[in-house]
Amino acid sequence: MIELDNISLGYNHQAVLHDASMKARPGQILGLVGPNGSGKSTLIKGMAGVIDLFSGRILIDDYDIKTMKRDKLARIVATVPQSPVLPGAFTAFEVVLMGRTPHLGLLRYEGGKDLAIAWQAMEATHTRSFADRRVSELSGGERQRIVIARALTQQPKAMLLDEPTANLDINHQVEILNLVKSLCLEQSLTVIIALHDLNLAAQYCDWMVMLNGGKVYIEGTPLDILTAPNIKKVYGAEVCVYPHPINKLPTTLITAGGSHGTN
């Protein structure tokens, strides 16, 4: 379980996110939504230990991450960054194998067990077919799956994903999020995912936190918080929200020109 206790953090002494608190549970997907600049990515960087907190605590299974060494944190929390840079000359398998880094000492080379874990992660992410290809030859969706495979190879308890579906077409968006959902359930991962697309968020998240201007605006189930007034207030966008015809989850619709009907 990841628990954020009243945290503030940001860059160069300027807080981007103020007094945020939330809880993420194993086997559940926590979705972070909010407009550009609302602090989603910053929050994920804070949980990944990449930037320091100004105040508050982040607890993972009751351990404060501030007291953890970087490699220990990386054994517990894996991050899938937004549009990650991958070195083109390495093969997909080599990049996935880098996920073993926090488990290996400086001078230890990957053993059979490490290779097997990486290979297993490539099975789970359906990336085995291009294991030997250079990263520079892969498509956006393939790269994203490689990075998720690398995160799995860390054998983490929690996975943080920052816009994993940005720049992907609708089929690959669904493929990636189905994958995340099944990994979350099968391995009891605690998943925190930042998403732009409110419809994807509604379909996949068990719990959502809506950020606005560096503060938590509201949290709850998709059904509770994805309402036209909330979206109007946070995003400034006029939308209609209807139940999904199949699963009744909230579906956000926009109208060209910005006007909207009754809702």
Add this chain to the structure above:
Amino acid sequence: MARTVSEVFNEPAIPLAIRWHSRVYSLLGLAALLVLVIVFVTTLGSVPIPFSTTFQVLISQLPFVDITPASPEIFGAPLSLEILETIILDIRLPRILLAGLVGAALAVAGATYQGLFRNPLADPYLLGVASGAGLGATIAMLIPFTLAWMALGAVPLFAFIGAIGAVAVVYLLARVGKTLPPTTLILAGVALSALLTSITSYLMTISGAELHGIVFWLLGGLYLTKWSEVWIVLPCVLAGLVAIWIHARPLNVMQLDEEQAQQLGINVERVKLILLVAATLITSSAICFTGLIGFVGILIPHAVRLIWGPDYRFLLPLSMLVGAIFLILADTLARTIMPPTEIPVGIITALCGAPFFLYLLRRRKGLAFF
């Protein structure tokens, strides 16, 4: 032969290394080649000593070997064993070994800088080592009194201090809080290099009789190498190489961006600092005796990448061996191609390096090797 990952995993027992065998064989083969090259080029020089005699002299130096080399006739007169040993052991061998050390150091430092900055154009001189060393050497040649510390003469001493000092200034200028942004570091290095080079150029215009010496130093060359120089360079280079090689895996992971490296548990700022210090140390100690030998540091790592791939655990030791072999051969050309004159070895390395580099640029269009 290279096998696919699937093939490897379909075997009953998963081997400990995937496609590593060929690289390990290459390492062993290159190490053997280095020894052969050292022995071979020891036989070459202005005094024509037969291969067998040279070999006997070298072998006779090994422990538990008891042979007396036969004295050959050179220029119609027998050469005394004493002169023979002086030529081979005190003139040629230290020079060849220093060339090997410098080549290894520059190639590894180049590979390290390229990895650190994720920039294929980075070379060991990027952060001001060359301009600092050049200014130091120039000042040393212009001061009217002699100065020496231990076995170091004024020129190597000043060159070393200049090189380390320049990088230290660049480092301090580029530091932002607790972090060291690579782009700032490169720009600070380029700017300081321009400043120091302009001072060196000005000093050259007023240097008078010393100009010849300065130009030759800036072009790089191994002229009168003594064993004492080898013994000074060897521990510095060895220590730096070990420090860098230990961090080969973090360097691999840092080929992702810094943020991902941190998320994978790497203490990025600490690794950067260690690599920076080690690469600067080996570059400075290597060039302070030899002057600015160019192109080894940028060319060799790329050649190795093209052939053996980007994994720094192999890239670093392979670059070390290839760099050593390359500079030994280049220096042999430099001292034998038009005797008794010597060509600065920096000219030879650039002469071979520039066309190769252009070839790389052509080839890179269709191939991501970095």
